[in-house]
Amino acid sequence: MSKNVREAALEVLEQVEKNQSYSNLLLNHTIEKYEIKGPDVGLLTELTYGSIQRKMTLDYYLKPFIRKKVENWVRLLLHLSLYQMLYLDRVPERAAIHEAVEIDKKRGHKGIAGLVNGILRSIQREGVPCLDEISNEEERISIETSHPLWLVNRWSKQFGREKTRSMCETNVQAPLQSARTNLTKATRDEVLNMLQDEGLDVRTSEMIPEGIVSLKGNLAKSKAYKEGYITVQDESSMAVAYALDLQKEQMILDACAAPGGKTTHIAERLNNTGVVEALDLHKHKVALIKQNADRLQLTNVTTHTLDSRKANELFKEECFDRILVDAPCSGLGVVRRKPDIKYAKNEKDLNSLQRIQLEILNRVAPLLKKGGILVYSTCTVDQIENDGTVQQFLKEHHDFEPAHLNTPEALQAFKQEDYKLQIFPQDFGGDGFFISSFRKKG
Structure with missing residues (x-):
C-alpha cells in the first residue's frame, strides 16, 4: 500500500482526535502501513506533530475565515494546509493549497473543495489575525x-x-533525538565513529558522559542500535541512573520500568553485575523491557508483570540496595515528543496521579535496606505534582531523609536543593524532568 504523505498525515490527525490515540504510536504504524520511506518520513512527522503542536494557534488564525460549521476532517485538513503555509518555508503556498483541494476531491465533493480553496486563498491574500x-x-x-x-x-x-x-x-519546537552508549560493549567515541560511518550526523552530549545527540538521521534505524551499542533515550532521562549512585553487585528494584530505558541503563552502570528487578503492570510492556535487555546483551535484568503497589508480595522487606520509582505522571515534560498530551490532561488528572505516586512510594519503601537510596523521578515539570509528592513522602516516612543527589557535573546547575533537581525543556533541549533522592535511616 502507498499513500500521499498529506493524506497519511490527515489520517493520523483524525485518529488522534477521534480515538485519543497517541500520535507517536500512530505515526510509526502509519509509516509501516503505507511503506513511507526516505524524506517523506520526515515530512509526515513534521506535518503531523506540527499540526498537533500548533492546533490552538491554527484555530485562532482560521476562525475569521470559517463562516459556517465544517466537518471535523475538513477542519483538520485546514490545520494541515495552514501549518505548511505558515511554518514550512520549503513548501510553496500554492502547493499546500493544491494538495488540500486534491484531498477534498477524493474525500468530499466539489463544494468542500471550493470551500477549502476559498478559505486558504483568502488567508493567502489577507494574512492571519495578529496575536x-x-x-x-x-x-x-x-x-x-x-x-x-x-x-x-x-x-x-x-x-x-x-x-x-x-x-x-x-515545547512547540522539534526536539533532537539522543541515545545512550552501551558502555559494556564499546566506548562513546567508538560508537560515534560507527554512527558516522553509517552516514548519521551525530555529536557528543554536553550533559551526559555516555550520551550522543543526532543532528540528522534516525538512531533507532541504525546498525549500532540493532546490534545493541546504543539505546534511544532523552538526555534528561539518562540522569536518573546516576542519581542511584550504583555500586557493582547491588540488588536494584525498578518499580515502574517499561519500556526499559532506565532499567537497562542501571544494568549497564552495574557493568552487567548484580540484579535489576524490573516491574510493570502490563505484560506487553514487560516484553519490551526483556527485548531491550536482550538486544543490549544484558544478563542482570529480571522482569515481572506486577503492579508495583504489590511488590511486597514478591520481595522481602529490606532486600534492595537501591529502588527507583520513575512514577506514572502527567508527562508534561515531554510535550515536544508527545504533543497530544497537553490537550488530553486536566488539573484533576494531576491530583489523582499524585495519589498513585505516593501509594507506590509507600509500598516499596519497606523493601529498601537501611542506608539504601530511593530515587523518585517523573517526566513532568509540575511543581505540585513533583515537590508536593516529595514533601508528602518525607512527612509520612520519618525513617527516610533527603540524600545527596548524584548527577553528571553538567547537570549540577539545575538542582533546586542538594537532594532534588528540576530540568525544564528550555534548559538545554532535553525533556522536562524531575529527580529526587532519599536515604533510609539506620
Missing part, C-alpha cells in the same frame, strides 16, 4: 504556543510568566 490583539498575557501565551489556558495559568503561578513563556515556546 497582539489578545490583551491578556496568559491568554496570548496560550494561543501563541498552543497550550491550554489552565496550564499556562498554573505554570505562571508556579514559575512566573517569563519562565512559562520560555517553556511553552520551547
Whole structure:
C-alpha cells in the first residue's frame, strides 16, 4: 500500500482526535502501513506533530475565515494546509493549497473543495489575525504556543510568566533525538565513529558522559542500535541512573520500568553485575523491557508483570540496595515528543496521579535496606505534582531523609536543593524532568 504523505498525515490527525490515540504510536504504524520511506518520513512527522503542536494557534488564525460549521476532517485538513503555509518555508503556498483541494476531491465533493480553496486563498491574500490583539498575557501565551489556558495559568503561578513563556515556546519546537552508549560493549567515541560511518550526523552530549545527540538521521534505524551499542533515550532521562549512585553487585528494584530505558541503563552502570528487578503492570510492556535487555546483551535484568503497589508480595522487606520509582505522571515534560498530551490532561488528572505516586512510594519503601537510596523521578515539570509528592513522602516516612543527589557535573546547575533537581525543556533541549533522592535511616 502507498499513500500521499498529506493524506497519511490527515489520517493520523483524525485518529488522534477521534480515538485519543497517541500520535507517536500512530505515526510509526502509519509509516509501516503505507511503506513511507526516505524524506517523506520526515515530512509526515513534521506535518503531523506540527499540526498537533500548533492546533490552538491554527484555530485562532482560521476562525475569521470559517463562516459556517465544517466537518471535523475538513477542519483538520485546514490545520494541515495552514501549518505548511505558515511554518514550512520549503513548501510553496500554492502547493499546500493544491494538495488540500486534491484531498477534498477524493474525500468530499466539489463544494468542500471550493470551500477549502476559498478559505486558504483568502488567508493567502489577507494574512492571519495578529496575536497582539489578545490583551491578556496568559491568554496570548496560550494561543501563541498552543497550550491550554489552565496550564499556562498554573505554570505562571508556579514559575512566573517569563519562565512559562520560555517553556511553552520551547515545547512547540522539534526536539533532537539522543541515545545512550552501551558502555559494556564499546566506548562513546567508538560508537560515534560507527554512527558516522553509517552516514548519521551525530555529536557528543554536553550533559551526559555516555550520551550522543543526532543532528540528522534516525538512531533507532541504525546498525549500532540493532546490534545493541546504543539505546534511544532523552538526555534528561539518562540522569536518573546516576542519581542511584550504583555500586557493582547491588540488588536494584525498578518499580515502574517499561519500556526499559532506565532499567537497562542501571544494568549497564552495574557493568552487567548484580540484579535489576524490573516491574510493570502490563505484560506487553514487560516484553519490551526483556527485548531491550536482550538486544543490549544484558544478563542482570529480571522482569515481572506486577503492579508495583504489590511488590511486597514478591520481595522481602529490606532486600534492595537501591529502588527507583520513575512514577506514572502527567508527562508534561515531554510535550515536544508527545504533543497530544497537553490537550488530553486536566488539573484533576494531576491530583489523582499524585495519589498513585505516593501509594507506590509507600509500598516499596519497606523493601529498601537501611542506608539504601530511593530515587523518585517523573517526566513532568509540575511543581505540585513533583515537590508536593516529595514533601508528602518525607512527612509520612520519618525513617527516610533527603540524600545527596548524584548527577553528571553538567547537570549540577539545575538542582533546586542538594537532594532534588528540576530540568525544564528550555534548559538545554532535553525533556522536562524531575529527580529526587532519599536515604533510609539506620
